[in-house]
Amino acid sequence: MADQPIKAYKDIDFLNSPDARVVRILAEYLEPQRRLRQQKVHDTVVFFGSARLLPREDALQEKEEILEAIRRSGKKTTPKSMLDQLQRAETMVSTSRYYEEAVELARLLTQWSLSLDRQRFVVCSGGGPGIMEAANRGAHAAGGKSIGLNISLPFEQFANKYIPPELNFEFHYFFMRKFWFVYPAKAIVVFPGGFGTLDELMEILTLVQTHKLRKDIYIVLYGEEFWNRIVNFQELVRQAVISPEDLSLFKTCNTPKEAFNYLRRKLTDRYLTK
Numbered sequence: 001m002a003d004q005p006i007k008a009y010k011d012i013d014f015l016n017s018p019d020a021r022v023v024r025i026l027a028e029y030l031e032p033q034r035r036l037r038q039q040k041v042h043d044t045v046v047f048f049g050s051a052r053l054l055p056r057e058d059a060l061q062e063k064e065e066i067l068e069a070i071r072r073s074g075k076k077t078t079p080k081s082m083l084d085q086l087q088r089a090e091t092m093v094s095t096s097r098y099y100e101e102a103v104e105l106a107r108l109l110t111q112w113s114l115s116l117d118r119q120r121f122v123v124c125s126g127g128g129p130g131i132m133e134a135a136n137r138g139a140h141a142a143g144g145k146s147i148g149l150n151i152s153l154p155f156e157q158f159a160n161k162y163i164p165p166e167l168n169f170e171f172h173y174f175f176m177r178k179f180w181f182v183y184p185a186k187a188i189v190v191f192p193g194g195f196g197t198l199d200e201l202m203e204i205l206t207l208v209q210t211h212k213l214r215k216d217i218y219i220v221l222y223g224e225e226f227w228n229r230i231v232n233f234q235e236l237v238r239q240a241v242i243s244p245e246d247l248s249l250f251k252t253c254n255t256p257k258e259a260f261n262y263l264r265r266k267l268t269d270r271y272l273t274k
Contacts, residue, residue, distance in 0.1 A: 028176035044124040049131025049191030059096040063089035104256040106138025131191045136162035187218040192226040219250040
């Protein structure tokens with residue numbers, strides 16, 4: 001008897017081929033939808049920010065290791081390469097406050113969420129290190145669940161240890177990952193970050209500006225000093241490429257308490273008050 005032909009949906013070679021790309025895209029839509037429904041996740045607060053920011057303890061240790069290497073070198077003049085490393089380490093110590101403050105904000109939001117009739121506004125991150133880890137860590141510290149929407153990358157990205165397995169996702173397609181960031185979100189908190197963070201921020205601002213989202217979504221830019229140096233929003237108004245009212249699409253906050261109070265008030269008024 002001839003071997004039974006393999007069914008298409010069990011054919012791994014086919015599923016990994018260009019011809020099955022649409023199947024893979026649908027899988028990255030349907031599988032997260034099913035899992036979020038099973039875990040009773042109704043909506044989220046998404047944290048964006050750099051994968052490279054360190055906890056303060058790790059940043060201080062890195063700086064101390066570089067200082068120790070300089071001391072051991074025994075050279076009268078410190079090589080430029082070592083000075084560059086030291087400068088970077090000092091910057092990482094300075095910016096480590098954003099990691100610690102992301103932990104605290106996520107903890108406050110999760111603690112509040114757990115006090116509601118059903119857990120709402122679940123903390124969600126990109127699932128990796130840095131600010132993403134801080135968000136999941138803060139939710140974990142409060143005793144709540146959180147979501148990690150990871151993506152396969154050749155560097156930097158790996159799932160942090162604070163994500164519960166049932167809400168730990170791995171995406172191949174950036175655009176499907178972005179969909180799941182935005183679709184259940186009722187608020188976005190954007191900490192300092194690089195290209196990826198800027199991409200996520202600008203795409204969401206565009207969706208809100210153009211009324212492509214059929215819901216209210218509250219956007220917090222965390223860290224006024226950083227954002228004022230990185231993006232000159234006022235100059236965009238002066239150059240007439242955005243409208244003055246577009247500046248009201250986001251709120252700048254500088255402390256976990258300030259951001260938490262703003263989000264709690266807005267989310268309560270819009271989504272919890274009957």
